[in-house]
Amino acid sequence: MTKNSCVSLTESTRDKTQTFWPDEPIQVSIISDALALATQWTQDQAQHSLEKLTPREEQVLKMVGDGYSSTQIGLKLGIAGQTVNTHVKNIFRKLKVRTRAQAIFTAYECGLH
Structure with missing residues (x-):
């Protein structure tokens, strides 16, 4: 089918x-x-x-799932918060989602923890 x-x-x-x-x-x-x-x-x-994500995007997505803000993620990764937001936008586009919650749910369903 x-x-x-x-x-x-x-x-x-x-x-x-x-x-x-x-x-x-x-x-x-x-x-x-x-x-x-x-x-x-x-x-x-x-x-x-999910397989289309870059290693950095996966890293950002995991941190989003852990509840970190863009600013917190940026500080931990040594990048600007705006760069984190760009990664998040790319994640949304690749996963075809519109919110962080949808991205986290999709990652969880696919085994990315």
Whole structure:
């Protein structure tokens, strides 16, 4: 099953759950399989994105996950806070996220601790 067919199946399943309850085993199985595949695809994409990070970006992301501010990260790494912010922006772009929390969650899901 391709990503597009999985997403399409998942979307159509969501629409239909409003009008019927999937009480037949085959329907439950199809829904379950589609959701599992969508989840796996998302994790695979996140892992691939995480692999695109430079070693410095990984280091910054780990420190963000530990709760450090950009200023604190900069002091610990010997770089300017603005440079840290640039790394964070690059991390967001590569991971396709918009917040530090999303970046941390993605890293955690992919095993970066």
